[in-house]
Amino acid sequence: MKKQLIMEKALELFAKQGFEATSVQQITEHCGISKGAFYLSFKSKDELILALIDHFMMQFTSDIDYIVRGAIRDEDLLYEFYYETFHSFHKHSDFAKIIMKEQSQTLNKELILKTQYYDKLIENIILSMIERIYGDEVKETKYDLIYCIKGFMNIYSQLILFYNVPLDLKLLSESLVEKTNLLARHTTVPFISQELIQVFTQPMNEEVSKEQILEILEQKIDEIEEPIVKESVILLKQQLLEPTFSPAIVRGLLENIKNHPHCKWISYLLRRYFDY
Amino acid sequence: MKKQLIMEKALELFAKQGFEATSVQQITEHCGISKGAFYLSFKSKDELILALIDHFMMQFTSDIDYIVRGAIRDEDLLYEFYYETFHSFHKHSDFAKIIMKEQSQTLNKELILKTQYYDKLIENIILSMIERIYGDEVKETKYDLIYCIKGFMNIYSQLILFYNVPLDLKLLSESLVEKTNLLARHTTVPFISQELIQVFTQPMNEEVSKEQILEILEQKIDEIEEPIVKESVILLKQQLLEPTFSPAIVRGLLENIKNHPHCKWISYLLRRYFDY
């Protein structure tokens, strides 16, 4: 099958030049095949990159998952996680480069969804890992910890991939284990709350419907004391049922409520709904 | 001047669709001007994005620098740094999105250099900040700390920009200050050494010359004890002076030395020189 060959060669070119900047012509030349042959294996250029992402992310995700599930001693788990992560990035550096470059930058809907999908999978693996290692210690700060770990993975990958620096995997993993332990054991001020994480757990897929927002609104109205905030929410509810106010007014009302503790969520939903 | 208008409108489109995916046609339509008019203000589409990057990065860099230099109490400095950073990202979210999307993904030489240039500036500002706050405490770990701070900035910006989550700047800054303090005060295992940082301080600009490598090689040869490693280095030196061995042999010799403590650097330089 030519599929394998095309994927390998395209990978090289995408890593070097990016997806958009690489033409099908270039790929087929690099493979020594004709342009038509490409379309025997893939329906389109888009299908190719989706296949590439699937191929590697399935591998990476399952490798990581295997490590996390299979680790015998909790103390070694984190080390093994980091080691496997960077080992994998290093081994498949061409692919890792593509993921870094293409993350969120293209406009292809399907590609974005796919990336988000795997991102979410990895987040869940990390979550189960830190719950296992730290248990209740990180109850309040676990989502922040996930993001810090992702931040480490991100920034140190950049170092490795784009500066291709001499790489001591053991040292890197040890170093990040220490950092992660510090954060896990001593962080007291979380930024990412349970409520907040829900926003992107089921992200911009489907819009939250008007009805859902209304329901939440009604629940909250009674909890609000401050008259200005309360009236603002009531007016926004009216606007939701029957748009009458100008954008400026709506925006102003949203400003009124955005800092009220009970209204963070509402404010967020409405901002999305009214498209600010 | 139309320049201002074009920059504003192009910014919106680039943030939404990316640079490559936005045509000059689209930009001019969005501005309500003709295609020709565009080229009265900018020599090319590339010049436009360079101008945008300069415009905002100059502002951001100088703002951050001002904060860091101007802070009165060291205890507040870090907080102010994070606050200003995320405040700025949030305020200029369209621009921040472009930077995130376009970072390293395009093939335009000048754009990459510009991005690297500002990146380096910001790194230096962070460095001077942590040296001021923590002093000798972070002597061994300061480069790692820079990268952790950059990692935080990166990953939390993504959260804010692409999920546009309700944003409590104060809480976020506080949260990151705590994390940074923890890392600064208790990290003992650095990954990024002084030596390593030199690699990307003056990155792939000019290749290290054969003569320079030879010089370093000669220095190190005497320090090496293990016979296999020593012989490998000597053979590699010969290869450097007069290429005789096949790629496989060279690669094998490099493998021999890559884990020897004295040879990390040499191995790196040679790998680059022989282009592995």
Place this chain on the structure above:
DNA sequence: ATAATAATTGACTAATGAGTCATTTGTCAA
């Protein structure tokens, strides 16, 4: 050997985009 089937080719189409330039429109001083 021959026919049938499958794989492969590359010239071709249709679309798009960056950048140009002859022409038009607007401005303002005399």
Place this chain on the structure above:
DNA sequence: TTGACAAATGACTCATTAGTCAATTATTAT
């Protein structure tokens, strides 16, 4: 009002790209 100069236009060129399909070549079965 006129003419000289500047600003703006958009049809056009040229290059490039994704994707197609009639024609050719290779493979297999009989």
